[in-house]
Amino acid sequence: MTEPRETDQDFELKLLLTAVEEKYGYEFGSYARASLMRRVRRHMQMSGVEHISDLIPLFLHDESAFAAFVKDMSVVVTEMFRNPDFFKSLRENIVPILKTYPFIKVWHAGCASGQEAYSMAILLDEEGLLDRCQIYATDFNDQALRHAKTGIYPEEDMALYEENYRQAGGTKELSKYCHRGYDSVKFNGRLAEHITFANHNLVTDGVFGEMNLILCRNVLIYFNQDLQNRVLQLLFDSLCSRGILCIGKRENIQFSSIGDQLEVADRNQKIYRKKI
Amino acid sequence: MARSLVVIGASAGGLSALESLLNELGKNFSLPIVVTKHLASGDEEGLHKVLSKTSPMEVSIACDKQPMERNHVYLAPGGYHLQIEDKDTLSLSVDEQVCHSRPSVDVLFQSAADVFGKKLLGVVLTGANRDGAEGIKAIKQAGGVTVVQNPETSEVPIMPKSAISTGCVDYILDLNDIAICLKDLEFKLEK
Numbered sequence: 054m055t056e057p058r059e060t061d062q063d064f065e066l067k068l069l070l071t072a073v074e075e076k077y078g079y080e081f082g083s084y085a086r087a088s089l090m091r092r093v094r095r096h097m098q099m100s101g102v103e104h105i106s107d108l109i110p111l112f113l114h115d116e117s118a119f120a121a122f123v124k125d126m127s128v129v130v131t132e133m134f135r136n137p138d139f140f141k142s143l144r145e146n147i148v149p150i151l152k153t154y155p156f157i158k159v160w161h162a163g164c165a166s167g168q169e170a171y172s173m174a175i176l177l178d179e180e181g182l183l184d185r186c187q188i189y190a191t192d193f194n195d196q197a198l199r200h201a202k203t204g205i206y207p208e209e210d211m212a213l214y215e216e217n218y219r220q221a222g223g224t225k226e227l228s229k230y231c232h233r234g235y236d237s238v239k240f241n242g243r244l245a246e247h248i249t250f251a252n253h254n255l256v257t258d259g260v261f262g263e264m265n266l267i268l269c270r271n272v273l274i275y276f277n278q279d280l281q282n283r284v285l286q287l288l289f290d291s292l293c294s295r296g297i298l299c300i301g302k303r304e305n306i307q308f309s310s311i312g313d314q315l316e317v318a319d320r321n322q323k324i325y326r327k328k329i
Numbered sequence: 330m331a332r333s334l335v336v337i338g339a340s341a342g343g344l345s346a347l348e349s350l351l352n353e354l355g356k357n358f359s360l361p362i363v364v365t366k367h368l369a370s371g372d373e374e375g376l377h378k379v380l381s382k383t384s385p386m387e388v389s390i391a392c393d394k395q396p397m398e399r400n401h402v403y404l405a406p407g408g409y410h411l412q413i414e415d416k417d418t419l420s421l422s423v424d425e426q427v428c429h430s431r432p433s434v435d436v437l438f439q440s441a442a443d444v445f446g447k448k449l450l451g452v453v454l455t456g457a458n459r460d461g462a463e464g465i466k467a468i469k470q471a472g473g474v475t476v477v478q479n480p481e482t483s484e485v486p487i488m489p490k491s492a493i494s495t496g497c498v499d500y501i502l503d504l505n506d507i508a509i510c511l512k513d514l515e516f517k518l519e520k
């Protein structure tokens with residue numbers, strides 16, 4: 054027998070992804086491999102099977118098992134004012150640009166349970182811009198969107214959120230923007246009035262409006278380089294002239310084709326602006 | 330393409346352990362080195378500053394889909410898991426914490442074992458957590474080599490002890506012997 058060209062693991066994963074694509078139409082082959090493998094391994098453990106290929110009959114014949122897998126592919130880990138330095142830079146470097154527009158459209162692509170969108174609404178409110186803003190917050194996970202619409206988050210997360218808010222240059226108390234319940238907080242309906250939550254799949258859906266500002270943070274990391282390039286092009290095409298694009302602190306546009314059509318607004322915080 | 334790789338996990342006490350290990354390895358150690366040290370979001374800048382100054386190899390904070398180079402050390406940023414995507418590339422995720430940590434050593438080690446199999450050296454240094462134990466198991470199962478800092482000479486022995494308790498550890502060594510061992514294995518692995 055000659056040495057196999059790929060490991061059993063690679064081979065079985067390929068078969069599983071092909072089966073899933075044929076049956077359900079999901080193209081997980083373009084997702085980042087290491088994170089995908091974590092999910093596959095977790096579902097092997099949950100189902101008590103030994104080989105990746107054992108998941109093939111399971112996913113093909115048990116739709117609820119596959120639905121659980123799809124749900125698991127959406128990682129909704131987020132916080133208010135995540136990476137406070139980023140929001141600080143938005144306030145200092147980008148808000149002055151936004152102030153020159155009569156109306157401002159903002160898109161959060163991959164908004165998860167909504168904290169990033171509420172953070173933006175608070176920031177824009179403090180800068181006197183909220184009344185002429187429309188914020189679109191999209192995700193492909195309906196359950197996360199339903200959560201986002203409620204604006205309700207666990208009380209125990211508030212300490213971190215308050216700290217982030219302060220580091221992001223907030224001058225009030227974050228609790229001013231929410232009502233306290235027994236073990237949760239609910240952010241003001243006034244903020245939510247300016248946010249439209251909607252389902253949008255970055256892999257299969259098209260261009261989204263003429264946005265002045267797009268945030269797509271910590272979503273691209275789950276895609277392989279090809280898919281990242283495709284999605285970055287979609288984001289780029291959804292920007293208005295001179296529009297602003299923000300990606301996650303440790304993500305890159307450097308390897309993509311839109312790289313040279315953007316200028317750097319803040320290198321460290323990964324904020325870019327469409328060139329003329 | 331990197332043919333083989335070193336992955337290192339560290340937690341409490343890890344800064345000085347990493348400083349001296351990288352120093353002992355010297356600038357001629359050629360395998361890429363990928364390090365997960367537990368830290369909070371943003372604290373990677375400080376770690377990077379210190380290690381850049383003392384390490385004879387170049388040190389960077391890892392970015393998503395960053396290509397790995399020889400003679401180079403990559404650090405996990407706080408708030409992200411660092412993973413080995415393929416033989417050339419690193420990747421990040423913001424998946425749930427593992428062992429109360431993100432970055433987690435287990436996540437790095439498991440992904441490295443998937444990609445590098447036998448061509449992998451996993452090292453667990455000082456720390457007050459059991460993160461890394463599952464990862465050591467994964468590396469061993471995939472045929473890689475596992476090295477753990479001697480708990481008796483570790484600043485905090487919990488992490489080395491947890492790794493050793495898996496029964497999957499090849500070498501238990503003092504810090505300066507780890508460098509000698511890695512240099513020795515470098516040649517064997519690259520053959």
Ligand SMILES: C[S@@+](CC[C@H](N)C(=O)[O-])C[C@H]1O[C@@H](n2cnc3c(N)ncnc32)[C@H](O)[C@@H]1O
Pocket residue numbers: 126127128129130131132135162163164165166169191192193194197253254255256257269270271272275423
């Ligand atoms: C880790 S969260 C990021 C949340 C927020 N942007 C942040 O940085 O805190 C990633 C989100 O991306 C969403 N996502 C993943 N793939 C997607 C896709 N193909 N289309 C739309 N959203 C997607 C997930 O459902 C998840 O809610």
